[in-house]
Amino acid sequence: MKIGILTRNENSWCSAQLKEAILRRGLQPICFSFPRIMARVGFKPEASLEDINILRDIGAIIVRPIGRGSLEEIIFRMDLLHRLQRLGLYILNPPSAIERSVDKYYTLALLEEAGLPVPRTAVTENAESALKAFHELGGDVVLKPIFGSRGVGSTRISDPNVAERIFRALEFQHQVMYLQEFIEHGNYDLRIFVLGGQVLAAMRRFSPNSWKTNISLGATPIPYKPTVEIEELAIKAAEVLGCEVAGVDILESSRGPLIIELNSQPGWRGLQTVTSFNIADEIIKYVIGRVVR
Ligand SMILES: Nc1ncnc2c1ncn2[C@@H]1O[C@H](COP(=O)(O)OP(=O)(O)O)[C@@H](O)[C@H]1O
Ligand SMILES: [Mg+2]
Missing domain, CATH: 3.30.1490.20 (ATP-grasp fold, A domain)
Known part of the structure; x- marks a missing residue:
């Protein structure tokens, strides 16, 4: 079986990790970006990559960050993912989850409606x-x-x-x-990585000189074992947004934990440094379990 990785950059760390994990399973990874896809309506195949018929030849697609684009490109990309999903292809994350999570207002509104704590x-x-x-x-x-x-x-x-x-x-x-x-957080926050309704891994992120604790901005990952309350919050948040995989960002405020966003295509390079097992292996194991039933 071929497993597709939809990515702008197949040499990015996470995509490379996924490729290796797919190969370790004896399967074949195929990395591609949206501009390589040809979509058809009224004739077949419905979607292809050069001579690969996506629906026939690819068993599942893992969506990595879909990248910047014009409004037209982004809407087309989402429409295409929805169509592939309607026609039976397994996509991680489901396109509707990607749409909800990318929009911070949409996300927080849904979380609040589900009774989960968010900042004002x-x-x-x-x-x-x-x-x-x-x-x-x-x-x-x-x-x-x-x-x-x-x-x-x-x-x-x-x-x-x-x-x-x-x-x-x-x-x-x-x-x-x-x-x-602004929530006082002492330059720490929590990143909880949820996969298939369970917490796979978690970390605290510490940024000595900034209130922004993104790893990409230089924050340091610190090993962290979530409490049951934090686990439940993150799992519920992912469920509310329909994310099978999610990076849930949580601030620990004086009035308790507050969810600030969900990442539907989370990276795990920093998280891997404080995690004892291989995260990509777990993602691929999960995807295979969802496809082969
Ligand atoms: N309301 C807030 N108060 C204090 N710090 C915040 C707040 N919102 C975000 N941050 C900090 O900024 C970082 C990035 O914000 P986030 O909402 O996760 O957006 P992004 O999509 O850019 O990661 C967070 O990890 C956190 O450290
Ligand atoms: Mg964030």
Whole structure:
């Protein structure tokens, strides 16, 4: 059986780990990016990579970060994943889970509706309301790109003049303003890696010089064994978003744990350094279990 890895960069660390894990199982990895796919309607095959018929020749697809693109490209990519799923291909994560998780507003709204704890967050298209929310949120906020990741583009704002200046500029550029109360966390947070409704691995992340604790920005992974409460939170959050695999980010605040986002295509390079087993092997074992039944 061939297992597809949908990735921009097949030499990235995680994709390479997956390839090796697939080979260790005696299966064949195929790495490809969206632009290589040809989709057809009204004639066959429905989707192909050069002479590979995706639905016939590939047993499962693991989606790694789908990458930047124009709105048209992103919508086409999601439509394509949905179609492949409708036609019976197993995709990790399910396309609907990817859509929900990529949008921080969508994610937090669903989590709150499911009764899970999230920080107070305000989202608006207009600068006036954003400024009002800035004060409602205590005058100390994190402004995040609604579709962002890896901490890129998030800014902490605690000066009302700076806030107003930034909000007006963002409104002018038709950007959506996603504002969240700043949570004191001592430069630590939790990353819980959920797979198939269970916690596979977890770490604390510590960033000595920044409130952003993304590993990609230089934070250090620290071994961490989650409490039952944290495990249940992360598992429930993944379930609410329909993620079979998820990297759940949690801040430990003075009023208890707060979920800030779910990553539907989480990396695990940092996590692997504090984990005793091979994470890619577990992901592949899971995928095979889902396909071969
Ligand atoms: N409301 C907040 N208060 C304090 N720190 C935050 C808050 N939101 C995010 N952070 C910090 O910024 C990092 C990145 O934020 P996150 O919401 O996970 O977005 P990204 O998709 O960029 O990882 C978090 O890991 C955390 O360290
Ligand atoms: Mg994050």
